[in-house]
Every structure is written in C-alpha cells, then in structure tokens.
Amino acid sequence: MATQIRNNMGxxxxxxxxxxxxxxxxxxxxxxxxTMRTSIVAAIPMTDAEFGLLTAVFLWVYxxxxxxxxFLADxxxxxxxxxVSLFIWSFVTxxxxxxxxxxxxxxTRALMGLSEACYIPAALALIMDYHKGNTRSLATGIHMAxxxxxxxxxxxxxxxAENHRWNTAFFAFGIFGVAxxxxxxFILRDAPRELKSEVVRDAPRNNFLQTLKTLFRQRSYVLLVVFFALVSVMAWLVVGWLPTYFQEKFHLSQTEAGLYxxxxxxTAAIFGVLTGGILADQWSRRNKRARIWVPAIGLFVAAPAIxxxxxxxVLAVAVGCFVIYAFTKSFTDTNTMPILSIIVDARYRATGYGILNFCGTLVGGLGLYFGGALRDAQIPLDIIYRSAAVLIILAALAVIGIRTKSDPL
Incomplete structure (x- = not known):
C-alpha cells in the first residue's frame, strides 16, 4: 500500500x-x-484599437x-x-x-483562442484528480508558475522581432509544440481509478444545461464568478498594455520595455503562485477558509501597489510596485481552482472553471479593447491603471463572501 501511494504521488x-x-x-x-507591437505594426499597419482587438478577440473566442x-473534459x-488542444495550438501558432x-x-488569434479554451479547465481538473488535500494549492501553483x-x-x-522578423518566434514555437x-x-494519462472520488466514478452525469443550473444555484459559485471576472479584467488591462506603458512613460526601447x-x-508572479500555494496548503490544516483568505489578503496588498x-x-519605483502587485495578485491564481473544488461537486470542476474563463475573458477582452480605444482618445494609461486598483478591492470583497461547506450558516 505504501509503495502504491508513493507511485501515485510520483x-x-x-x-x-x-x-x-x-x-x-x-x-x-x-x-x-x-512585446513586439512596434514590429508588427510596422509590418502590418493598424490602429491601437485594432492592436488591442488582436488580444481581445483571442480572449472572446477563448x-x-x-x-x-x-464540459467535454468532465x-x-x-x-x-x-x-487535442496542444496539437491545435501548435498548428495555429x-x-x-x-x-x-x-x-x-x-x-489566427481567434483560432488560438479556440485551441487554448480546451486546455486550462481540463489541466486544472486533472491536477485536482491527482492531488488531494494538502498538496492542491501548491500543485496548482506550480502549474500556474x-x-x-x-x-x-x-x-x-x-x-x-527586433533582431529577425516578427513572425520568427511563432514559427519556432509552433514546431516545438507539435514535437x-x-x-x-505516450506518457500523459488520466488519473488512476483509485485516485478519483466516488462521486466522479459512480454518480450520474448531467447534460450541459443541467450542469449550468446546478452550478448557478450556488451563491458561492456566483461570487467566485464575480471575483474571477473582476480579477481578469484588471489583470488583462495590466498585461496587455504594460510594455507600451513602460515604453512611452519612461522612453524605453521596445526590448527594454518588454523586459521590464x-x-x-x-518572475515575481512565479514566486507569488508558489508562495500563495504553500501558504494556503499549510494554513488550510488549521483554517478551512485559508484558500479564501490568502488571495483576499494578496489583493488588498496589490491594490495600493498598482x-x-x-x-x-521614477522607473525603479514603478517596476518595484508592479513587482509587488504581480507577487501578491498571484495568490489568486494558485487558489481559484482549489476554492472551486471546495464549493463545487467533483463532477463539474472543469465545466465550472470553463465558465470562470468565459466570464473572465469576456470582460478582460472588453477591457483590452476599450483600453486601446481610450488611448486613441488620448486618455493616458495612468488613469486606466488607477481604475484597475479599484477593481482589485472589489474582487477581494467578492472572494471574502464565498462560503465553504464547513462554514456556519
């Protein structure tokens, strides 16, 4: 038995x-x-709104x-x-x-959204199938790393793009993905039968519409959707326009701005997801709401930083603040799926996360597109980032409202 447990953990x-x-x-x-915006626009002329639409359409389709x-993964x-997702991603890249x-x-960005839509829900659900109890947040955190x-x-x-052509990287990564x-x-498999919970193996499965009704009857799941949507619109605003922000505000080259x-x-976010995972796993041994409190505390730190x-x-101060934001905001990334696993039946994990992605990317795409439109209207990115700080606070309040099965009514 001990050998089997070690093999399963391996x-x-x-x-x-x-x-x-x-x-x-x-x-x-x-x-x-x-990060290659300047090179792409030089080769394929477009407005800032159109450039924002490249990422927005990816997010909408995704x-x-x-x-x-x-639902297919469930x-x-x-x-x-x-x-299947990886193969399509590689071909489209x-x-x-x-x-x-x-x-x-x-x-191609729209097709990329279709390919990647299949990945995250299935991957996180597979990790939840393999990992139980005190390793869930860290396992999720390593994946998020x-x-x-x-x-x-x-x-x-x-x-x-600066040293070769803008499309060279897409060609290389596409070939690597196929390989x-x-x-x-030959090596990736579903979790062994003994690792799956009884509800997954034996309970009847609903159809897609029944699954949606089951999920949205739960107040905590609705709050998780609101939380994820707020975090997503804020995160994509930051990610989508941060290279441009550094390049324009601090007069950096495309390569320097992309580096910062x-x-x-x-890199700060990598340490953030690992730290958030370890903290949540350790604290959850004493507090059942630890996976909820860790991301909430992280967001309350991230808001004033951004x-x-x-x-x-001052460039150094700006970089430092964005590093703090990335580190503490990442506590949400490592704990969202573990929170979902606490409040949602195991049969619906991938579908539940797929719905989170739907809501998060829909508003994230809108944020990216209107961010570009606001720039076309001469509204600076400073104001956009201040608005993102408000969204962070609202997201923290939403996640605090989530109740687990063990919470008192």
Missing amino acids: KAWMVVGLLFIIAMLNYIDRTMIT GLFSPIAG RFSRSKVIL WMTSYATSFHELLL GIMTGQSLGFLGGWI YTVLLL ATAYVF FLASYTT
Missing part, C-alpha cells in the same frame, strides 16, 4: 511537470505579441468556448482533451507566422 507530480511546459507555451504566445471545453478523457494582413492575424514563466519569457518576442504533442501521446513588463513582473505605480515618475 505520477501526480509528474503530471504537474508535464502540464507546466504546456502552460508555459500557451502563455509565451499570449504575451509575446504585446472565453466563449471554455464552458463547452470544460464528460470524457481530460488527458485527450489536453492533447505555426500558421500565425504566415499572416500578412490584419485580418489574417486576427483570424508555468503560466508565469511563459509570461516572463514574453520579452523574447520583442527581442526576436511535444507526439511525446505526450514581462521578465521582472512575471495605484502608486500609476503616479510615480
């Missing part, structure tokens, strides 16, 4: 490592397009398909959904390198 952590690489690839693609993709094989017009680039690693490497897009898909065909906006900020960053004219 498989559980191996799965996290395999998914770490996929998450990193997904987010390199998402982030690097923002969000619209996330609930259905999550209903069928999570690992197979992940493999390769296709992006051949885009020659704004509309072609817009189409893959996301942050991808974001922190996003500056490579600007550097490669990695072939490797995972990704390598510094998202507010100060919008006022300062």
Whole structure:
C-alpha cells in the first residue's frame, strides 16, 4: 500500500511537470505579441484599437468556448482533451507566422483562442484528480508558475522581432509544440481509478444545461464568478498594455520595455503562485477558509501597489510596485481552482472553471479593447491603471463572501 501511494504521488507530480511546459507555451504566445507591437505594426499597419482587438478577440473566442471545453473534459478523457488542444495550438501558432494582413492575424488569434479554451479547465481538473488535500494549492501553483514563466519569457518576442522578423518566434514555437504533442501521446494519462472520488466514478452525469443550473444555484459559485471576472479584467488591462506603458512613460526601447513588463513582473508572479500555494496548503490544516483568505489578503496588498505605480515618475519605483502587485495578485491564481473544488461537486470542476474563463475573458477582452480605444482618445494609461486598483478591492470583497461547506450558516 505504501509503495502504491508513493507511485501515485510520483505520477501526480509528474503530471504537474508535464502540464507546466504546456502552460508555459500557451502563455509565451499570449504575451509575446504585446512585446513586439512596434514590429508588427510596422509590418502590418493598424490602429491601437485594432492592436488591442488582436488580444481581445483571442480572449472572446477563448472565453466563449471554455464552458463547452470544460464540459467535454468532465464528460470524457481530460488527458485527450489536453492533447487535442496542444496539437491545435501548435498548428495555429505555426500558421500565425504566415499572416500578412490584419485580418489574417486576427483570424489566427481567434483560432488560438479556440485551441487554448480546451486546455486550462481540463489541466486544472486533472491536477485536482491527482492531488488531494494538502498538496492542491501548491500543485496548482506550480502549474500556474508555468503560466508565469511563459509570461516572463514574453520579452523574447520583442527581442526576436527586433533582431529577425516578427513572425520568427511563432514559427519556432509552433514546431516545438507539435514535437511535444507526439511525446505526450505516450506518457500523459488520466488519473488512476483509485485516485478519483466516488462521486466522479459512480454518480450520474448531467447534460450541459443541467450542469449550468446546478452550478448557478450556488451563491458561492456566483461570487467566485464575480471575483474571477473582476480579477481578469484588471489583470488583462495590466498585461496587455504594460510594455507600451513602460515604453512611452519612461522612453524605453521596445526590448527594454518588454523586459521590464514581462521578465521582472512575471518572475515575481512565479514566486507569488508558489508562495500563495504553500501558504494556503499549510494554513488550510488549521483554517478551512485559508484558500479564501490568502488571495483576499494578496489583493488588498496589490491594490495600493498598482495605484502608486500609476503616479510615480521614477522607473525603479514603478517596476518595484508592479513587482509587488504581480507577487501578491498571484495568490489568486494558485487558489481559484482549489476554492472551486471546495464549493463545487467533483463532477463539474472543469465545466465550472470553463465558465470562470468565459466570464473572465469576456470582460478582460472588453477591457483590452476599450483600453486601446481610450488611448486613441488620448486618455493616458495612468488613469486606466488607477481604475484597475479599484477593481482589485472589489474582487477581494467578492472572494471574502464565498462560503465553504464547513462554514456556519
């Protein structure tokens, strides 16, 4: 029995490592397009609103398909959904390198949203299947560190674009993704039967509409959706326009701005998701609401940091504030799926997270697009970031309102 437990834990952590690489690839693609803005616009002329639309349309498609993709992962094989997602992502990334017009680039970003919609709900649900109890937040945090690693490497897009062509990176990552898909065909599997809860194995499964009704009957799930939407619109406003903010406000080159906006900020986020995971796992042994309090406390620290960053004219202070924001805001990333697992039946985890993605990316895409539109109207990014600080506070209040099954009525 002890040997079997060790083997299962080894498989559980191996799965996290395999998914770490996929998450990193997904987010390199998402982030690097923002760091090569100057090179892309030089090759394919477009307005700031149109450039914002490139990321916004990705988010809208990604969000619209996330609930259905999550339902498929709950209903069928999570690992197979992940493999299909990775293959499509790799093919579309390769296709992006051949885009020659704004509309072609817009189409590939939309297809990218479709491919990535299938990944996150299935991946996080698979991690929850493998990891129980006191390892859940850390396992989620390590996976999210893959996301942050991808974001922190996003500056490579600007550097490669300046030294080669804007589409070189898309070609290279697309080929790598295909090769990695072939490797995972042989080693990525669903959780062993003995690791799955009884409710997953034996309980009848609802159809998609019944699943939606079941989820939205729960007040805590509705609050989690509100929380995730507020965090998402704030996070995408920061991520989408941070390279431009550094470049314009502090008169930096495209490569320098991309470095400060990704390598510094998202490296802090890597430490944030790991720290948030460890704190939540350890505190949850004594407090059942620890996975709720850790992200709330993180957001209450992040809000004044980003507010100060919008006022300062000193580069070092601005970078430091965004580093603090990234570190503490990341406590939400490592604990959202564990919170969902506390309040939602195991049969609906991937669908539940897919709905979170739908709501979060829908408002995030709107925020990105209107951020570009506001810039076209000569409204500075400083004001946009001050508004984001208010959204952070509202998100913290929403997550505090969530009740777990063990909370008193």
